[in-house]
Amino acid sequence: xxxxxxxxxxxxxxxxxxxxxxxxxxxxxxxxxxxxxxxxxxxxxxxxxxxxxxxxxxxxxxxxxxxxxxxxxxxxxxxxxxxxxxxxxxxxxxxxxxxxxxxxxxxxxxxxxxxxxxxxxxxxxxxxxxxxxxxxxxxxxxxxxxxxxxxxxxxxxxxxxxxxxxxxxxxxxxxxxxxxxxxxxx
Numbered sequence: 001x002x003x004x005x006x007x008x009x010x011x012x013x014x015x016x017x018x019x020x021x022x023x024x025x026x027x028x029x030x031x032x033x034x035x036x037x038x039x040x041x042x043x044x045x046x047x048x049x050x051x052x053x054x055x056x057x058x059x060x061x062x063x064x065x066x067x068x069x070x071x072x073x074x075x076x077x078x079x080x081x082x083x084x085x086x087x088x089x090x091x092x093x094x095x096x097x098x099x100x101x102x103x104x105x106x107x108x109x110x111x112x113x114x115x116x117x118x119x120x121x122x123x124x125x126x127x128x129x130x131x132x133x134x135x136x137x138x139x140x141x142x143x144x145x146x147x148x149x150x151x152x153x154x155x156x157x158x159x160x161x162x163x164x165x166x167x168x169x170x171x172x173x174x175x176x177x178x179x180x181x182x183x184x185x186x
Contacts, residue, residue, distance in 0.1 A: 054086055061088035156181060 026034075070083040101110065108115045116130040127133035151157045156168035160182075169182035 056085075056087035059088045063088050156183060159185070 027174040064087045066085050066087075068085045070081045072079050072081060072123070089142045098105075107116055113131040113134070113172040114129050120127055120133065123133070125133050125136050127136050133165075154170070156170040158169050160167050160169055168185055169180065172179045172181055
């Protein structure tokens with residue numbers, strides 16, 4: 001007859017602490033102990049799943065995470081499990097040192113991009129600050145936009161060389177048909 005009391009059984013008491021192998025016949029007592037451990041594991045998992053103690057999270061001080069007793073009554077018996085307690089997650093009050101937020105002693109607005117150094121050695125830009133690099137790139141993009149508009153509006157925007165003769169060419173559409181247009185460049 002199976003008797004389960006949901007109390008953890010030490011592994012050393014199961015099969016004399018030896019691993020079961022094929023051909024072993026566990027006793028009723030051993031099966032009961034294994035089932036008790038399974039129930040204990042479920043109870044333990046449920047206890048760990050309890051909401052952590054966060055009553056002191058907002059305190060200021062050295063942050064800590066500790067395991068505290070979590071007493072549960074299971075089958076009328078009090079059992080002690082563990083759960084996490086978080087405290088002082090705001091950390092110690094302190095001021096950031098000037099060497100961290102202003103290492104070059106600029107004493108200027110850190111969010112103003114004109115105060116940021118810019119390395120133009122690989123970009124090919126003439127700019128010395130981040131903001132001037134952004135402005136230079138924006139100007140180049142504006143130039144590309146106007147070049148593209150001119151290209152799209154030109155009737156013969158492309159060039160080709162055929163047997164040493166230069167031609168401008170383009171495409172048009174009339175009555176659902178695409179036309180190839182070209183003319184010799186003078």
